[in-house]
Amino acid sequence: MIFRRQYILFALICFWWPASPLCAIHTAAKEFVVVIDAGHGGNDPGAIGKISREKDINLKVALKLGSLIRSNCKDVKVIYTRNKDVFVSLNRRAEIANNAKADLFISIHTNALAKNNTIKGASTWTLGLAKTEANLSVAKRENSVILYEDDYQTTYAGFDPNSSESYIIFEFMQDKYMSQSVRFASIVQQHFKTICRRTDRGVHQGGFLVLKASAMPSVLVELGFISTPEEERYMNSKEGVDNLSRGIYSAFLQYKEEYQIRFASGEYSDSSNQPESVVETTPPVVNHTPVAPSKPAETKPTTEAGPTPKTMSIPQPADDKIIFKVQILASARQLGANHKEFKGLQGVDNYMEDGLYKYTYGASENYNEMVRLRKSLTGKYVGSFIVAFKNGKKMNINAAIAEFKKKNNKQ
Ligand SMILES: [Zn+2]
Incomplete structure (x- = not known):
């Protein structure tokens, strides 16, 4: 019963939150640009589950997230790298964000693990050198989409997504946006855990080409495991899509609020601005x-x-x-x-x-x-x-x- 009361209270907060001053308070401030990147698309299905494909889950959550921001934050410009089922190259995704001089880039993906159908949970990634083999394999899987691109060897300067040696390029990083990216990633995980009640699989670093090419704070979200039937069903349900997108949305609100407070006070701790x-x-x-x-x-x-x-x-x-x-x-x-x-x-x-x-x-x-x-x-x-x-x-x-x-x- 106590739980139920808390749930109702929580639902009320969620219902009211969009109308709260969090978004309205800074309407006079500079327009904040967020690029939402639904991973994969077109002939690249991403990870394949029993009843669905990653590209469709990513797109549903991306569109829902964008519509939440658009309808509640008048001072935010939302740009999608794709809003339908089409193929977009990794470089093009980053280019869209760079051309828009975006303040934040959110790439949305769905995880998969071969030979494991019980692992659960969401994780958020920032650019860096993967610390474990398991982390490296996530980056390898996501980067291997470049194999769908013609002439990928030229475009990505001989980068072989499946060769561990290729990932040495991520050892040397421009760290300009690192602290902001990690901050946003941490808030996303916090909200997945507390608001969405998802298993928290933490914030990690990985050599993701799409993040490397983006010149702004950027993260890649792995919503859950399509290879785990329970999570696949959840991510394909309306409840799952609404819940996960609301988790990222509320993290976005908090991040933007922090960003604007620091920016306005002149105490912005990150060098990028x-x-x-x-x-x-x-x-x-x-x-x-x-x-x-x-x-x-x-x-x-x-x-x-x-x-x-x-x-x-x-x-x-x-x-x-x-x-x-x-x-x-x-x-x-x-x-x-x-x-x-x-x-x-x-x-x-x-x-x-x-x-x-x-x-x-x-x-x-x-x-x-x-x-x-x-x-x-x-x-x-x-x-x-x-x-x-x-x-x-x-x-x-x-x-x-x-x-x-x-x-x-x-x-
Ligand atoms: Zn993916």
Whole structure:
């Protein structure tokens, strides 16, 4: 009975939630763009169950999720990579999201496991190197859809979705959107568990091509196992589709709310939304004072990209000095100073965060200098971005830029 009362209360909250201020509160803010990607389609059925095909489940949940957002969040633009049963290549899906300058990319899939018809639960994935064989096999299965594409070897630069060796490319990551992706993935799992009452199979990393090509926070959701008859029936029922899409929808609301609060307060902790343009100061910044005695970094001409900056100060962290650096790469293992992923850059530094080595290039108190440096590196590292440190600790980039601006306007 208590359970029933809770259920009714929960149903009421769900019913009212769309009308709650969560969506309306920020209608004046910048339009938020979400791309919903129903996995597979057309001649690519995805995983096949006893009574259904993955592509149809994915599409039903994607459309339901999109309609929930469209009807309740007037400040959100919803874009589908497909809204009917058609084949869309993986690169094209990412291209749709990139062209739309989406704020979030949600790819919807259904899991399957050979020789197991009892495993249950939903999982959410972000881009990274799979930590286990089982995780790798999920990425392999989802990436193998490129085999349906003509000329996939050229399009995906010789990537073989079924060869474990191919997945080495996911070892070196642009980590620009990682923290936001992991945050959204965690909320999705939380809501699957508490709202949808699904078995929580957690947040994982995997080498998914579609996520690699998307230049925004992005996740891939595995709704459940089509190979488990009970889950297959559930995912094909109206109740299942409604419940799962509502779980992702409520996670979306929470994520968007968090995003807008951080954005509005200027305390956005992720670097992906920093302006990354030269900050106007009065008088203009002309003095660059390195914290440590200026020591020009060795520069080595390379044939791979444009000129490397001639001098690079390597300041050490000092009291209350903010040091800006350009982050170029993240990796699960430590790389030697001359590793080929550094593309000839000398003096690459690193710090540890979230169990990853994060590699930076250049260092200066002058934010504008790092903006120019980052621009000069775009030929080598498309996804590079600026990070800030104070007393040797990473700090909020927007707060660092604000301090830089304040300090230089005072002079
Ligand atoms: Zn799939």
